[in-house]
Amino acid sequence: MTLHRIRGGPRLSVDNDRCERFGTCEWEAPGLFELGRDGRLRYRRRVSDEDAERAAAAARCCPMQAIVVRGVPG
Amino acid sequence: MSDGDRIVIAGAGVAGLRAAERLRELGFDGELVLIGDEPRRPYHRPSVSKQLITGAARPVDMTLKSYTELDARWRLGTRATHLDTTQHVVHLPGGEELWYDGLVVATGVVPRHLPGSPRHDPRVRVLRTAEDAAAVRRALAASNKAAVVIGGGLIGCEFAASMRQMGRDVTLVGHARAPLYRFGPRIAASVTELHRQHRAGLAMNTAVRHWISTKETFGLHLTNNQLVVASCVVLAIGSVPAVDWLRGSGLTLDDGVLCEPTLFATGAEDVVVAGDVARWPNLRFDDEPRRVEHWLNAVESGRAAAENLLAGRGQARPFTPLPRAWSSLYEVRLQTIGLPALAEDTVRLADGVTGFVRAGELVGACGWDRPKAMLYWTAELDRRLPAPATTPAPARWSGPEARPAVGTAP
Numbered sequence: 420m421t422l423h424r425i426r427g428g429p430r431l432s433v434d435n436d437r438c439e440r441f442g443t444c445e446w447e448a449p450g451l452f453e454l455g456r457d458g459r460l461r462y463r464r465r466v467s468d469e470d471a472e473r474a475a476a477a478a479r480c481c482p483m484q485a486i487v488v489r490g491v492p493g
Numbered sequence: 494m495s496d497g498d499r500i501v502i503a504g505a506g507v508a509g510l511r512a513a514e515r516l517r518e519l520g521f522d523g524e525l526v527l528i529g530d531e532p533r534r535p536y537h538r539p540s541v542s543k544q545l546i547t548g549a550a551r552p553v554d555m556t557l558k559s560y561t562e563l564d565a566r567w568r569l570g571t572r573a574t575h576l577d578t579t580q581h582v583v584h585l586p587g588g589e590e591l592w593y594d595g596l597v598v599a600t601g602v603v604p605r606h607l608p609g610s611p612r613h614d615p616r617v618r619v620l621r622t623a624e625d626a627a628a629v630r631r632a633l634a635a636s637n638k639a640a641v642v643i644g645g646g647l648i649g650c651e652f653a654a655s656m657r658q659m660g661r662d663v664t665l666v667g668h669a670r671a672p673l674y675r676f677g678p679r680i681a682a683s684v685t686e687l688h689r690q691h692r693a694g695l696a697m698n699t700a701v702r703h704w705i706s707t708k709e710t711f712g713l714h715l716t717n718n719q720l721v722v723a724s725c726v727v728l729a730i731g732s733v734p735a736v737d738w739l740r741g742s743g744l745t746l747d748d749g750v751l752c753e754p755t756l757f758a759t760g761a762e763d764v765v766v767a768g769d770v771a772r773w774p775n776l777r778f779d780d781e782p783r784r785v786e787h788w789l790n791a792v793e794s795g796r797a798a799a800e801n802l803l804a805g806r807g808q809a810r811p812f813t814p815l816p817r818a819w820s821s822l823y824e825v826r827l828q829t830i831g832l833p834a835l836a837e838d839t840v841r842l843a844d845g846v847t848g849f850v851r852a853g854e855l856v857g858a859c860g861w862d863r864p865k866a867m868l869y870w871t872a873e874l875d876r877r878l879p880a881p882a883t884t885p886a887p888a889r890w891s892g893p894e895a896r897p898a899v900g901t902a903p
Contacts, residue, residue, distance in 0.1 A: 441819050441826055442864040443789075446871055454865050475560040479511065479792055482819045484537050484557070491560060 429471040429490045431462055437485035444477035444486060452477060498523030500802070501583055501591055503573045503738075504599030505529025506538065507788060508768030510557055511795030512597045517561050519803055525565040526591060528583070530572040531622055538621075539788055542651040542729075543821070545626035547659050552623040573600070576742035578761040595802045598739070598750055598758065598766045599795065602732035602786065607643060611704055616711060616725040620648055621732070629725055636724035638710050639663055644729035645672035645697065647820045647827075650684060652727055653693045654822045664694035664721050666713070671697055676829070676859050677839040679847050683861050684822065691823055696721065732786065734770045748772055749784045755809035756798045762806055765798040767791065777813040777880045778832055778856065785832075787818040813880035815871065828867045831857030831874050846870060854878075 431451065440460050444452035451474055452462045466474050471491045478486035500516060502509045505527045513525055529535070537555040544550035568585070575584035576596070583591045604619035611617055616632045618625050633640060642652045645667030656663035665672060665688065671681035672688065672695065688695055696719055705712035713721040734749040743760045745751035749772035751759050756773055758764040766773070768791040774780045785794075793814045801809035820827045835856045836849030842858060846866050849857035855877055860867040 439821055439826060440864060441828065442868050443817070443819070445868055446817075454868065456865065458865070478558070479560065480789060482539065482788070484555070488560065 427465065428468060429466050429474060429488060431464055431466055431474055432487045432489075433460060433462060434483075434485045434487065437483040438481075439483050439485075441482050443480050443482055447477040447480050448473035499593055500525055500595040500597065501593040502527045502597040502599060503576075503583060504597075504601055504735075504768065504770075505531065505535050505567070505569060506599060506601050506768060506791065507535055507557060508599040508601070508791035508795035508798075509597065510535040510559065511792050512599060512765075512767055512799040513563050513565055514559050514561055515796040515799035516803065517563055519800065521803060523594070525563065526568060526593075527565050528568045528571050528573050528585070528591075530570070531624075532570040533623065534567065534569070536623060541623060541626045542620050542648050543655055545623055546620075546629060546652065546655045548630065552626075555623075573738050576739050576744070578743040578764060581763065594763065596761075596764045597795075597798055597802065598744075598764060598770060599768045599791075599798075600735040600738070600770050601791075602769045603735050604728065605731045605733055607701075607728050607730055609701070609704065610643075610726070610728060611706060612728075614706060614711075616723075617728065618725065619728050620652060629727060632725035633659075633661065636709060638722055638724035639694075640725050640727065641666060641711070641713060641721055641723035642727040642729055643667070643701065644731070645669050645674065646729060646731065647673070649727075649729040650688070650822050651820060652729060653688060654691070657691045657693050657823070662694070664696055664723070666696045666699060666701065666715065666721065668700050669697060671695075673827075676833060677836075677847055677849070679839065679841070680827070680859055680861060683825075684827075687823055687825060694721075732769070734772075734784065736770065751782055753809075754780075754811035754813075755801045755806070756794060756812050757801060757806050757809060763802075765802045767794040767798040771798075773812060775813055775816075775832075776811050777815065777878050778835065783832070785816050787816055789817045790814060811881065815875050815878070815880075817871065825862045826860075826864055827862070828860040828864065829857060830859075830867065830871050831855070831878070833857035833859055842870060 442454040535557045540555045639662035642649045643666045653663045653665045673684045674681045699715045699717040703714040711723045745759045750766045752773035769786045772782045772784045774782045797812040818829045833849040835851045838850045840848040842848040845861040845863040847859045858870045
């Protein structure tokens, strides 16, 4: 059994001190991230293994490098 | 490429890092060598004109993460000196030769020099690396006089905003009518007003006539007869592709490395190019080769170049991104999509969103602090300018003897 299963799958977090709410993450991973009409960023804290790749894409593309993905399989 | 087990990546910026990451994701299990002229691992270069200048972050805070195990050999502080595509060898200082089966060229750009500027003076700097940011901070600390930035593009504007955030006086000197003028008159007017509100000085429509260097300060005598006194001067007048090491290599050098639509370099079978240095035709727009100096393009082209290198020239897919870029100026988020530079005309698409039009067709958009609207317009531009239909999914690496891919190992 791999570590991420023990922890319950990949997890997302966003560093609020860094995030400037450009919304690039929503373009990369709609459904995982959403920039609300109020300008706030909402995101799923736990994602499925299938969504981990999109979560990593959002983290890679974040202009502020504010997204942390933990427990990615593989 | 179809066999061999060493891929060399020349350039350890974000494009080189993302190429390396994608090679491993796709199961390449051979040797991976990254050559970088800077002494540190890839870091978030956009922070140079912002957090690293203001001191809000240290370079180590800006190190880029990899989302897969790279298992790479790093040759940092090392500049590739020559490429021989017939022998498949990258030359390094001291006569070292590094053979490759596949090469990714990702050496980026170097800041443009301003003729007549005293670059040997430590108070005159370009702004490209973490070392540049540290040097500017040292010059700022040595004097309480104003800073001057020459160049009204994004870096110049970001530097001016960073100075004001630090409480330093700053003057931006530019030859254009207004800062960011290439984004059209609406954006230029907004950014001019924004600098005024934050009391950053603007000296536009002008250039430096004389540099007057004294022990304490610089005096810049401008062509409009204004005299500006500065503690340090930052040159932010664009950049040129870092291709010196490729002269005589057989690659076509013409404002960067000329590439096929797939990012394969013309003139070689096993060389792909990524990031700012690649000049390739983006078939989403037309078949004219262009360079795109945006950070997100470096991420995307690094990955695409890696995919195509593994697929081989015959199976490679055209790289057809919808370019995206961003900047923060003071509290305003500026975003562009598409290729605004192609436009003959601009149009107001929505509140704070300017459209860029070529031959009646939307080719780009720019948002003034409108990230939500820009998501809509990104989707809209993606719909209006579809990528030409393409073909197979990225090939997985099937090494010299079709070894099992490393990504499938337990």
